[in-house]
Amino acid sequence: xxxxxxxxxxxxxxxxxxxxARIYDALLYGKDNYQVDRDAAARxxxxxxxxxxxxxxNRAFLRRVVEYLVNEAGIRQIIDLGSGLPTQDNVHQVAxxxxxxxxxxxxxxDPIVLAHGQALLADNPHTRVITxxxxxxxxxxxxxxxRQLIDFTQPWALLSVAVFHFIPEDPQSxxxxxxxxxxxxxxxxxxxxxxxxxxxxxxAEITAIYEQATAPMVLRSYQxxxxxxxxxxxxxxxxPLIMNWRPGIAPTDPERVWLYGGIxxxx
Ligand SMILES: C[S@@+](CC[C@H](N)C(=O)[O-])C[C@H]1O[C@@H](n2cnc3c(N)ncnc32)[C@H](O)[C@@H]1O
Numbered sequence: 001x002x003x004x005x006x007x008x009x010x011x012x013x014x015x016x017x018x019x020x021a022r023i024y025d026a027l028l029y030g031k032d033n034y035q036v037d038r039d040a041a042a043r044x045x046x047x048x049x050x051x052x053x054x055x056x057x058n059r060a061f062l063r064r065v066v067e068y069l070v071n072e073a074g075i076r077q078i079i080d081l082g083s084g085l086p087t088q089d090n091v092h093q094v095a096x097x098x099x100x101x102x103x104x105x106x107x108x109x110d111p112i113v114l115a116h117g118q119a120l121l122a123d124n125p126h127t128r129v130i131t132x133x134x135x136x137x138x139x140x141x142x143x144x145x146x147r148q149l150i151d152f153t154q155p156w157a158l159l160s161v162a163v164f165h166f167i168p169e170d171p172q173s174x175x176x177x178x179x180x181x182x183x184x185x186x187x188x189x190x191x192x193x194x195x196x197x198x199x200x201x202x203x204a205e206i207t208a209i210y211e212q213a214t215a216p217m218v219l220r221s222y223q224x225x226x227x228x229x230x231x232x233x234x235x236x237x238x239x240p241l242i243m244n245w246r247p248g249i250a251p252t253d254p255e256r257v258w259l260y261g262g263i264x265x266x267x
Contacts, residue, residue, distance in 0.1 A: 013112050019214045020166050021110040025085045027055045032085045032116050040209055047205035048198075050256040055162075057257045058191055059089065061242035062161045065189045065263060066094040068235075068246065069157045070102055073187055073265070077103045077156040079146065081134040082163025085113055086120045091159065092127040102126065103149040107140055109133045110214075134160070135169060137177040155185035155266075162259065164228065165193040166215040171228045179231050182266050188232050191242050191261035195219040198258040225260050232264025 015034050022037035027044070029052075044051045069075040076099060080091050083106035095102040106117055106129040117129030128145035140146060150156055158178050164171040175188060182188075195203040203219055210217035226239055237245060242261035243252040 013110075013115075014214060017212060017214055018209075019110050019112070020210070021084050021108060021113055023209075023213065024055060024162075025087070027052055028059070028087055030085060030087055032112060040213065043209050044206060047209075048202050053252070054257050054259070057243050057252055058162050058259060058261075059087070060248055061191055061245060061259075061261050062091070062159075063089050063094050064246050064248065065159070065161070065261075066091050067098065068263065069187055069189065070095045070098045073157075073185075073235075075155060075157045075187060076101060077150050077154065078159060079105045079107060079140070079150060079156065080159040080161075081107050081140075082160060082166070083108050083113060083117070083129070084162075086116055090120070092121075092124065096126070100126070104128075105130065105143075105146050105149055107132050107134060134163065135167065135174055137174065141178075141181055152181050153183060155183055155187070157187040157189060158182065160188070160190045161261070162191050162193070164190065165218055165220065166210075168216060168218050171220075172230055175228055176231065179266065184266055186266045187235075187263055188229065188266075189261075189263045190225070190228060191259045192225045192228070193217070193219055193259050194222055194225060195258075196222045197241060197260070202258075222260060229262070229264040231266065233267055235263050235265055238262055 018037045018040035022033040023040045026033040026037045026041035092104040104127045111131055114129055114131045121127045130143050130145050132139045207217045239260050239262035241257055242259045243257050245261050
């Protein structure tokens with residue numbers, strides 16, 4: 001008997017260079033990464049021993065953000081830009097624990113996210129994962145899966161958690177293009193690494209790691225991150241370091257986590 005070789009991932013998944021999604025997965029102790037990603041994560045840990053805490057705090061921030069959006073702001077439709085590989089407490093799982101009818105569209109430009117996301121979501125009618133570049137706003141908004149799940153006449157939430165620091169272009173104008181399709185009561189949630197909250201040495205070492213990756217790391221100042229919320233009103237407590245945004249019960253040393261994060265609402 002002859003066997004067909006097992007299908008491997010699509011050929012457009014690069015295995016010779018690390019990708020942001022897979023480095024992040026490696027830092028979260030995930031299994032959907034390659035040696036090249038684990039090497040990059042190990043290098044990051046050499047220069048930033050808190051790297052695992054940073055990504056853990058970012059996931060905790062994301063969970064609190066979704067709980068706020070669904071529980072307190074009444075949001076029932078979410079587009080999650082740069083969603084990353086499935087892990088624990090994925091956006092749709094947090095949302096569905098509160099409101100099972102919430103629709104979620106995951107968007108990522110790394111094809112490995114689609115490969116693993118589709119398996120997770122196979123039987124979930126309220127959730128889709130699409131492969132698209134978030135900078136291509138028309139493609140994201142007009143994708144058939146987006147059109148099927150998101151009603152743009154109703155408030156919706158745009159998540160961009162830990163993703164704009166991989167985008168060299170001006171995030172404010174990209175968000176403005178989405179904002180044009182967000183009716184009153186819609187929300188933007190964001191976290192972003194900032195050189196203002198770490199040392200110049202750490203900032204330089206970590207950005208250098210991403211020079212060999214499929215996307216560069218672009219740190220921004222607090223002022224530039226705040227500017228992404230142009231056209232939105234920040235909800236309390238504003239734009240603090242992420243562990244101070246509606247903090248959980250276990251306090252984290254502010255010196256150790258260098259992302260700012262918050263939620264803005266369209267008026
Ligand atoms: C650090 S992960 C964040 C994952 C998730 N949002 C979270 O906070 O846990 C960043 C993700 O953004 C994705 N990404 C980077 N550039 C992108 C782009 N131009 N368009 C869509 N996704 C992008 C990466 O592939 C990666 O999965």
